[in-house]
Amino acid sequence: MKCITIKKGVDCAFMSSNGCSYDGGECYPIVEKCEGCQRVREFEGKIYCNSYPDPAAKWDHGACNFATHIQATVDKSGQVKINPLKASKRAARGR
């Protein structure tokens, strides 16, 4: 169903005929780690993720799996390693 709260017109699984069913009843702005991601969009003067309602939660347990600006890998000890190389390569190509 299309959002009628913050991301007006965007299809969203949390939108229902009773309004937004996500925790708090609306989306949350992006966090610093989201900067550079291609899923970032501005709605009414604030910056949100076009794919997920709570960007901070996506980074709580390592790296966001939807992010387009980083490459995350898990090392042998189970630690998540974030490689921003993708972003710098993209910037070098002028995108």
Ligand code: SF4
């Ligand atoms: S996809 Fe992940 S990294 Fe990109 S804006 Fe959304 S929450 Fe942030």
